[in-house]
Amino acid sequence: MEKKITVLPGDGIGPEVVAAAIRVLKVVAKKYNHDFQLAYAAIGGAAIDQFQDPLPEETIETCKQSDAILLGAVGGPKWDNNPAELRPEKGLLRIRKVFDLYANLRPVKAFPSLLDASPLKREVAENVDLMIVRELTGGIYFGEKKRSETEASDLNIYNREEIERIVDNAFELARVRRGRLCSVDKANVLETSRLWRQIVEEKKEHYSDVTVEHNLVDSVAMKLITNPGHYDVVVTDNMFGDILSDEASVITGSLGVLPSASIRSDSFGLYEPVHGSAPEIAGQQIANPAATILSVAMMLHYSFGLQEEAAEIERAVNAVFEDGHYTADLVKDGGIALSTDEWTDKVIAEIDTNF
Numbered sequence: 216m217e218k219k220i221t222v223l224p225g226d227g228i229g230p231e232v233v234a235a236a237i238r239v240l241k242v243v244a245k246k247y248n249h250d251f252q253l254a255y256a257a258i259g260g261a262a263i264d265q266f267q268d269p270l271p272e273e274t275i276e277t278c279k280q281s282d283a284i285l286l287g288a289v290g291g292p293k294w295d296n297n298p299a300e301l302r303p304e305k306g307l308l309r310i311r312k313v314f315d316l317y318a319n320l321r322p323v324k325a326f327p328s329l330l331d332a333s334p335l336k337r338e339v340a341e342n343v344d345l346m347i348v349r350e351l352t353g354g355i356y357f358g359e360k361k362r363s364e365t366e367a368s369d370l371n372i373y374n375r376e377e378i379e380r381i382v383d384n385a386f387e388l389a390r391v392r393r394g395r396l397c398s399v400d401k402a403n404v405l406e407t408s409r410l411w412r413q414i415v416e417e418k419k420e421h422y423s424d425v426t427v428e429h430n431l432v433d434s435v436a437m438k439l440i441t442n443p444g445h446y447d448v449v450v451t452d453n454m455f456g457d458i459l460s461d462e463a464s465v466i467t468g469s470l471g472v473l474p475s476a477s478i479r480s481d482s483f484g485l486y487e488p489v490h491g492s493a494p495e496i497a498g499q500q501i502a503n504p505a506a507t508i509l510s511v512a513m514m515l516h517y518s519f520g521l522q523e524e525a526a527e528i529e530r531a532v533n534a535v536f537e538d539g540h541y542t543a544d545l546v547k548d549g550g551i552a553l554s555t556d557e558w559t560d561k562v563i564a565e566i567d568t569n570f
């Protein structure tokens with residue numbers, strides 16, 4: 216298979232973790248005979264420094280000519296006092312909008328060997344394997360904003376088409392996972408939630424193989440902590456999804472292992488670790504590259520349909536953890552922390568041995 220990938224390393228630890236993930240990608244390409252062409256471009260603070268623009272036109276053009284995007288992270292104290300238009304995160308918001316990446320997928324899966332790091336009891340966290348599907352380009356974050364001396368308002372607005380496409384995505388995912396969909400809303404008070412719930416009910420007819428439940432967001436916020444193993448696919452709007460996906464991310468206790476995807480209806484997508492640019496550890500080769508490596512696995516799965524290759528990366532990452540190899544963020548008492556590259560070498564060796 217031939218594919219073009221735009222690589223946006225970004226700021227802080229972004230370039231290190233992306234370089235590690237690209238090494239893994241190259242090994243997979245060799246093993247399975249694929250040709251992945253890489254084009255590097257600038258985003259975030261690095262792009263501000265070079266082009267005075269967090270998402271330069273050149274970068275957009277490069278992305279348009281590719282089949283998927285791999286992103287590191289953006290941001291850092293260097294740009295914290297810049298005006299709004301010249302802030303690194305503006306590049307992130309814009310790239311999602313420019314490419315209409317309306318579905319944000321955040322899988323949360325427990326790695327048995329990492330459960331000591333979870334704030335939850337082992338028996339609560341150990342069976343977690345869920346996917347939060349968050350609507351990313353609509354709702355209250357993008358509705359009309361008003362502010363006077365005495366009042367402020369943010370409009371929460373969704374149209375039918377916006378809800379239908381994200382709900383379809385979630386049903387499709389549920390059907391190839393464990394066949395369970397939880398739709399999250401606040402239908403007891405919000406009109407947008409009532410439309411959302413109605414559309415899920417309509418769509419349900421077309422997915423008879425999926426079991427659907429509707430839950431209120433406040434109830435889900437509790438259940439994610441008391442019984443996270445209950446969930447398979449969880450679909451929700453932009454703001455609820457923002458909050459619930461961050462809540463769900465602490466279940467595993469390891470920010471450095473969580474990947475994400477932002478996709479649309481065709482196969483194009485943007486893949487990035489959930490964590491930020493961790494400027495205080497940048498350039499030291501101590502960052503955990505697992506989240507970015509697993510983001511590459513998501514790219515292979517969701518943009519390229521390469522399920523076997525994706526599963527091979529996930530298997531390798533899990534095996535390296537099971538063998539007791541960790542970077543500094545996860546190393547256990549008395550253990551030796553591997554550098555970013557050393558840990559990546561272990562993953563590569565794991566994939567290589569099966570040639």
Ligand code: NAI
Nearest residue numbers: 288289290291470471490491492493494496502503504544
């Ligand atoms: P962060 O995720 O960068 O760091 C939070 C904590 O986790 C820090 O202690 C950091 O050292 C650690 N950490 C994160 N990723 C790690 C990894 N791969 N390996 C080892 N340790 C890791 O979030 P923070 O500190 O709130 O933000 C730092 C910068 O990142 C800010 O400029 C922020 O705006 C930006 N940011 C960017 C995001 C993105 O590009 N998608 C998302 C979140 C924050």
Ligand code: MG
Nearest residue numbers: 457458460461
């Ligand atoms: Mg957030």
